[in-house]
Amino acid sequence: MDSREQLDVLAAIHSTPARRYLKPDPIPDGVLWELLDAAIRGPTGGNRQGWGWVVVKNLEIKRQIQEWYLEGWEQAYGRRREEVIADTEDTGLGKRNFLSAEHLANHLHEAPVWVIPVQRNVHRSLMTGSSVYGAVQNLMLAARAYGIGATLTSLYAAHEEDVKRLLRLPDDASTMGLIPLGYPSRGRWAEPKRVPVEEVTHWDSWGAHYPRD
């Protein structure tokens, strides 16, 4: 696909934050296929691939799930709005992330495409569920290559059964996230901010840290 940026793998990894301000502009199906085909190259335990990838473009479906998502947002974060906005120390989620996540909660349905990874028989073992996340990261990095923003989201989860019914998922299936995709309307491909790698790396035993030099 010609809209693809030639990007070094590490450069892509270091410049793929959550992108929550998205334009409604459509994503060509050819590009979507590329993203999905990158996703399914991810690893699964025993290469079982007990997954399905639900692509949602239908506005009615998106609207309904956005309402459920917004409820989840209010419960988890929205009701602490004043406190977070007033927090000059910017601890925790931080004001900027809060505002971007609030924006997404209100505009989720405007993202032109959602991808909902679905996994069968998740409750059998932890590995079954965790098998999907490498693929999800592949999807988001492939999206990055096309200049398409993404965020792995979960705040609809209190309505999992409703979502399953709406999407007509089989009984043994679970949604593993909801990834809104779209061309970013603001923000940039900045490096994700994290606790420094030296602080979270333990050499041979827990608590043994070395400087990176």
Ligand SMILES: Cc1cc2nc3c(=O)[nH]c(=O)nc-3n(C[C@H](O)[C@H](O)[C@H](O)COP(=O)(O)O)c2cc1C
């Ligand atoms: C399991 C999981 C669930 C998440 N759920 C949500 C969500 O419901 N809504 C949202 O806006 N971001 C969600 N995120 C995105 C995180 O908030 C984001 O990855 C984190 O703040 C780091 O952002 P950054 O990569 O832009 O630095 C989720 C991430 C993960 C891994």
